Each structure stands twice: as structure tokens, then as C-alpha cells.
Amino acid sequence: MTEEQGDPRHLETLDRDLARFSNLEMATSYAARPMVGIGISLVFVLLAGIAAMLFFGQQSNAVIVVVAACLGAYMALNIGANDVANNMGPAVGANALSMGGAIAIAVIFESAGALIAGGDVVSTIAKGIIAPESMGTAAVFIWAMMAALLSAALWVNLATWIGAPVSTTHSVVGGVMGAGIAAAGFGAVNWSTMGAIAASWVISPVLGGIVAALFLWLIKSRIIYRDDKIAAARIWVPILVGIMAGTFATYLALKGLGKIAKIDLTTAVLVGAIIGALVWVAMIPLVRKQSEGLENRNKSLKVLFGIPLVVSAALLSFAHGANDVANAVGPLAAIVQASQTGDFTHAVSLPFWVMVIGAFGISFGLFLFGPKLIRMVGGQITKLNPMRAYCVALSAAITVIVASWLGLPVSSTHIAVGGVFGVGFFREWDAERRIRKARLAMPDRTIYAPEERHRRKLVRRSHFMTIIAAWIITVPAAAFLSAIIFYLLNVAMG
Known part of the structure; x- marks a missing residue:
């Protein structure tokens, strides 16, 4: 070894150089991940096109179906x-599930919901947004549905990139509306339906937030703020899990099992009440055993809510796969039917292969790109623990049931994220209430200054x-994008 090589300064330089190479390798690996995801996505899209070609390659309109x-x-x-991040985000944010576990559960249950209980029929054009007869010809209808599908996908892609959870159903609705206006004018749009959808922008998150906040208030007042938290939990956790089981049984009966059996709201609620009561009774000894030896502090309570939270995430995914996937791939089914039969004014059958594309596409999209939105919903809006996440999951199911009863069109995305907001804003209100109470009890005690309290906002x-x-x-x-795409398709096709 030369004197220069033995010089400590030389070794420090070498360490810095090695560190730079290490950082470069790390940066390269991170840069490669998005490219890998995009590459796998392109392969899946191409495989979907090849599969359609194998099925419909002998027909004269095969190119349309493949595209x-x-x-x-x-x-x-x-x-x-x-979309799927809304179901899994709270469980991951509360550390009840790892990211890998959440993705695995979501892939299985979203796919099962789509393939087992996915809707048989979707309405002619995205729940009656536009009058199909206004389209004139099957060709115009096909271009309109193409524009709607592409514009909705582009908008959701952009929203994911900026980190905003949005409603894919609303994106499809906007795409259909924009293409319909471009093809047949404003008179083609069913404005009363659009008005109801616009109202749901407010109704969905507000209802979800209120229900989630009410359950968090119940948990805090009946368990967390009690002197003996474990004794209170032994009484209330079985009741809360029973409510969750009954609610999800009702939710799945209404929203997830329409393909297997048609169930009205009264029957669904009755089934849910029976299942909820059975689960409540079964949970009493289980919670008692699970709570043995737990310390009398808030951290111990998280253990009791972990499994119910995981189950609720799985059930939400199943219901989402059954209910929302059909809305998203509906335009694809409409294009296939119109191109094969020329019929575009009647209800659209949903072929099994279309649902397969939807189910597998959701799985790949979640696996490749889902973690970003899962982290956003689960931890970046407000801090969640198992009790708060439980309130969000339960509010999503209850709000959909109430909306079905009232006949209101709501978005599962808006409800779930609204529930997260509701929990966060309730925590802010509760913290301010406790500060005011402490100030009255001990006027001389130093309380956070208003500026500091503002900095510590929980949402x-x-x-x-x-x-x-x-x-x-x-x-x-989505409507604006769709109108532009429809115009470009019309110009291209002459």
C-alpha cells in the first residue's frame, strides 16, 4: 500500500465516491420502477387486444372490438x-395491514366481486345519461363510447398522478355526457340525472363524514375516555363488530349479490340484523379472551379492532368489484354489442370476457400503481389508527345503504374519503373542546398558542x-376530454 493510499483523507474520498455510486444505484432503481410498471401495463393492454382478436378476428368489425x-x-x-385505494387505505394507514397484504386481499376480493357477483346488465349508456336514439347511427354511438372510455381513463390516470382519489363512475358519466353533447347536442343529455349526480358530489362525502364522526364519538365516549378502558371494550367491541357484520351483510346483499339473487332493501336489512346479532353474541367470549392481560391504555385497544378492520376492507373490495367494475367497463360492452348487432338502444349485456378484462386490469393497476393512493388515503390526509379506520369502513357501508333507501346516487370513492375527512375534522373539534375544558379547569396552565394549534391541524x-x-x-x-376525442375520431374516420 502506498502512503497516498493509506492516507485517511484518501479513504474518506473513496467512501464518498462509493456512497455516490450507492446513491446512483438507488436512484436508478427508483427511476426504473415506473418504467417497469408502464411496461407491464402496456403488455396487459396488448394482451387484451390480442385476446379480442382471437375471439372476434373473423368478423368484419374486429378492429373496433380490438381497440x-x-x-x-x-x-x-x-x-x-x-379507486381501490379508498377501500384499502384506512387499513394500511392504521397498520392493521401491510401494503403487500392489502394489495393481495384487494386483488383477490375485487376480482371475486367482479367475476362472481358482477352485474349482468348495464343500462344502454352509463345509467341513462344520454338518450341513445339521439345518436342516429351505430357508428356514431360506437365513436361516442370510444371517446367516453378513453377520456375517463385519461382523467383517472391524471388524478392518480397528482394524488387525488376520484370517482371512476363519475369519470365515465362525464365522458358519456361530453361525447353525447358533441354527437347530438345538449338536448341529448338527461339533465335531471346529471343534477342528481352533481348533488351526490356533496351528499356522498358529507354523509360519509358525519357517520364516521358519529362512530368515532361513540368509541371515544364509551371506551377511550373511560377509566377502565378494557372493561368498556369488552362490552362495546362485540356490539361494534356486530353492527359492522350486520351492515356489511346488508350492503353485500344489496350491492354485491345482484347477479346471484335480487334482494329488496327490507329483506337485506332483516338478513343483516340477524347476522349482526349472531356475530355480536359470538364475539363476546372472543373479545373477553383477546383482552386478557392487556394494559389499561389506548394502545391496547388497537389489538381488538385489527381483525374486524381487515375483514371490512376485504368485504368493501368484494362489493366494489361487484358494483363499480361494471360501470367502468360498461362502455366497452356497449361498443361490442353495437358493433356485432347494430343495436345500441336497448340494455347492454355484459360478456364474461369483458368482466375478466376488468378484474385482471384492476389487479394489475392496484399492484403496479396503487400504493401511492393507498398511502394518500391511509396516512397523508389525517393520521389513522384501527379505531378511526374502523369508523371509516363502517361509514362507507352504512352510507351506501342509506343512499339506496333514499334513492340517491352516491360515489363509494367520495364516501370513503369523506369518512377520512370526517374522522380528522372530528378529532380537531374534540382536541379544541378538550383544550377549552383544560383552560377552564386550570387557568394558569400553559396551553398551545392559537398559531401553534393552527400548525397542529389534524387534517x-x-x-x-x-x-x-x-x-x-x-x-x-372528463366531458371536455371526451368531446375533443369524439371530434378527432369523427374527423379521422371521415
Whole structure:
């Protein structure tokens, strides 16, 4: 070894150089991940097109079906990347599930919901947004559905990139509306239906937030703020799990099992009440055993809510797969039917292969791009623990049931994220209430200054404003994109 090589300064330089190479390798690996994800996505889209070619290659309109299948696959990828995060985010944010575990559960239950209980029929054009007869010809209808599908997928892709959870159903609705206006004018749009959808922008998150906040208040007042938290938990956790079981049984009966059996609201509620009561009775000895030896502190309570939270995430995913996937791939089914039979004015059958594209696309999209939105919903809006996440999951199911009873069109995305907001804002209100109470009890005690309390807000306002803005402009943005795409398709096809 030379004197220069033995010099400590030389060794420090070498360490710095090695560190630079290490950092470069890390940066390269991170840069490669998005490219890998995009590459796998492109392969899936191409495989969907090849599969459609194998099935329909002998028909004269095979090219249209192949292109539509590729667009449907692209849309499904975006549903997985954005929509599914709303079901899994709270469980991951509360540390009840790892990211890998959440993705595995979501892939299994979303796919099962889509393939087992996915809807047989979707309405002619996205729940009656436009009058199909206004389209004139099957060709115009096909281009309109192509534009709607592509614009919805592009908008959801953009929303995922900026980190905003948006409604894929609303994106499809906006796409259909924009294409319909471009094809047949404003008179083609069913404005009463659009008005109800616009109202749901407010109703969905507000209802979800109120229900989640009420359950968090119940948990805090009956368990967390009690002197003997474990004794209180032994009484209330079985009741809360029973409520959850009954609610999800009702929710799945209404929203997830329409393909297997048609169940009215009264029957669904009765079934849910029976299942809820049975689960409540079964949970009493289980919670008692699980709580043995736990310390009398809040951290111990998290153990009791972990498993119910995981189960609720799985059930939400199943119901989402059954209920929302059909809405997203509906335009693809409409294109296939119109191109094969020329019929575009009647109800659209949903072929099994279309649901397969939807199910697999969701799985790939979630696996490749879902973690970003899962982290956003689960931890970046407000801090969640198992009790708060439980309130969010339960509010999602209860709000959908109440909305079905009232006949209101609501978005599962808006409800779930609204539940997260509701929990966060309730925590802010509760913290302020306790500070005021402490100030009255001990006037001489130092309390956080107003500026410091503002800095410690429990809901991040930047995320709140970004998400609300994305919700408001989803339908107009998708409609504008769709109208432009329809115009370009019309010009290209002469």
C-alpha cells in the first residue's frame, strides 16, 4: 500500500465516491420502477387486444372490438390504481395491514366481486345519461363510447398522478355526457340525472363524514375516555363488530349479490340484523379472551379492532368489484354489442370476457400503481389508527345503504374519503373542546398558542383542497376530454 493510499483523507474520498455510486444505484432503481410498471401495463393492454382478436378476428368489425378491448383494459388499470385505494387505505394507514397484504386481499376480493357477483346488465349508456336514439347511427354511438372510455381513463390516470382519489363512475358519466353533447347536442343529455349526480358530489362525502364522526364519538365516549378502558371494550367491541357484520351483510346483499339473487332493501336489512346479532353474541367470549392481560391504555385497544378492520376492507373490495367494475367497463360492452348487432338502444349485456378484462386490469393497476393512493388515503390526509379506520369502513357501508333507501346516487370513492375527512375534522373539534375544558379547569396552565394549534391541524388542508377540487371538476374535465376525442375520431374516420 502506498502512503497516498493509506492516507485517511484518501479513504474518506473513496467512501464518498462509493456512497455516490450507492446513491446512483438507488436512484436508478427508483427511476426504473415506473418504467417497469408502464411496461407491464402496456403488455396487459396488448394482451387484451390480442385476446379480442382471437375471439372476434373473423368478423368484419374486429378492429373496433380490438381497440375497444385495449381501451377497456387501460380503464381497468386506472380503476385499480385509483379507486381501490379508498377501500384499502384506512387499513394500511392504521397498520392493521401491510401494503403487500392489502394489495393481495384487494386483488383477490375485487376480482371475486367482479367475476362472481358482477352485474349482468348495464343500462344502454352509463345509467341513462344520454338518450341513445339521439345518436342516429351505430357508428356514431360506437365513436361516442370510444371517446367516453378513453377520456375517463385519461382523467383517472391524471388524478392518480397528482394524488387525488376520484370517482371512476363519475369519470365515465362525464365522458358519456361530453361525447353525447358533441354527437347530438345538449338536448341529448338527461339533465335531471346529471343534477342528481352533481348533488351526490356533496351528499356522498358529507354523509360519509358525519357517520364516521358519529362512530368515532361513540368509541371515544364509551371506551377511550373511560377509566377502565378494557372493561368498556369488552362490552362495546362485540356490539361494534356486530353492527359492522350486520351492515356489511346488508350492503353485500344489496350491492354485491345482484347477479346471484335480487334482494329488496327490507329483506337485506332483516338478513343483516340477524347476522349482526349472531356475530355480536359470538364475539363476546372472543373479545373477553383477546383482552386478557392487556394494559389499561389506548394502545391496547388497537389489538381488538385489527381483525374486524381487515375483514371490512376485504368485504368493501368484494362489493366494489361487484358494483363499480361494471360501470367502468360498461362502455366497452356497449361498443361490442353495437358493433356485432347494430343495436345500441336497448340494455347492454355484459360478456364474461369483458368482466375478466376488468378484474385482471384492476389487479394489475392496484399492484403496479396503487400504493401511492393507498398511502394518500391511509396516512397523508389525517393520521389513522384501527379505531378511526374502523369508523371509516363502517361509514362507507352504512352510507351506501342509506343512499339506496333514499334513492340517491352516491360515489363509494367520495364516501370513503369523506369518512377520512370526517374522522380528522372530528378529532380537531374534540382536541379544541378538550383544550377549552383544560383552560377552564386550570387557568394558569400553559396551553398551545392559537398559531401553534393552527400548525397542529389534524387534517392536511393542502390534500383536502386538492381532492375537493378534483371531485368538482371530474365530470366537466372528463366531458371536455371526451368531446375533443369524439371530434378527432369523427374527423379521422371521415
